[in-house]
Amino acid sequence: MELKHQLGLLCVMLLLPALSSATNYNTDYCPWNPYKNSRASYYGTRDGYGTSSGACGYGEYGRTVNDGKVAAVSGLWKAGSGCGACYQVICKVPKLCKANGVTVVATDYGEGDRTDFIMSPRAFEDLGVSPDASKELKNYGTLDIAYKRVPCNYFPRNIAIKVQQSSSNPGYFAMAFLNVAGSYDITSVELWEDSRKQWSPLRRSYGAVFDYANPPRGQLLLRFQVIGCDGTYLKKPKPVPADWKPNMTYDTGLQLN
Structure with a gap:
């Protein structure tokens, strides 16, 4: 009886790692999560797209993915595993900011003044309701924002x-x-x-x-x-x-x- 008990415990111990790896998940990635408050700024490029020298190592892809609407992140970097994540970013200036904001892809590392995002010009400008509003937002330099993780969509392209x-x-x-x-x-x-x-x-x-x-x-x-x-x-x-x-x-x- 004691031997059967020991064998039973051994089976449970062997199964636990497999079960835990199969059920491990991170609720930070769930689309129903609420928005978080932060700040966003932007960096300059010649053509408004991202940079091909970003710290994620994407090269030209990191410059042009998502039509160049990309961002450098710091707190969301996660030792590099945050590269490629998509976020919906909404700014909070009345009459200037679009209700649905802009979706950006994390392609670089960058730290700012209490910012979670340093965005490419194309991404930052897309926060505005109009071209004139976008120019006005750029004059602010840094904006209060709300953001959350959202699914990236590259269909029909494969990984x-x-x-x-x-x-x-x-x-x-x-x-x-x-x-x-x-x-x-x-x-x-x-x-x-x-x-x-x-x-x-x-x-x-x-x-x-x-x-x-x-x-x-x-x-x-x-x-x-x-x-x-x-x-x-x-x-x-x-x-x-x-x-x-x-x-x-x-x-x-x-x-x-």
Whole structure:
């Protein structure tokens, strides 16, 4: 009887990690959350779009995604896992601010005077009800705002893997995920090493960029974990082809809703 009891306890202990990982979730990402109060400012660029040198490591994608309506964040950075998150931002100046505000994508890190968002010019200007109102808002410099996390929408585009310019086949592999829809953060990425018959973690190098030194030759099998309002999921994209190259983007065949 005692042995059966011990075996039963062992089974429960083995099952608990699997159950907890399957039911883990973060209510901060839920669309029914209330707005939070903060402040927002903007930075300057030549054409009003974002910057290709943002700390998330998105390159040109970080400049033009969401029609250039992007933002640098600090408190929402979350050690880089906040890269790619979408937020609805509404300013509070009567008669000047649009009721529904603007949706921005976090593509950079930036700190301001008690601000949660430092926005691209296109994003900041889209807060206004008219072009004249937008000019007036820019004269304020910094605005009181309300914001909340909202799902990103990239349909019909799939999630893509962007191989970073710093990569070198086969000695060094660095990548970032693009077009991550929904309200999910990518928390970890792993690569299958067939010679060792195991999944090995990639390092979060900076921002949205994960890297791996001396990856196996041939196609690369990856899997990644996302966390959102409805739970934590493990996703397996299509393999990265064996002849992968720096600056190339590869379709994963996956979408998140």
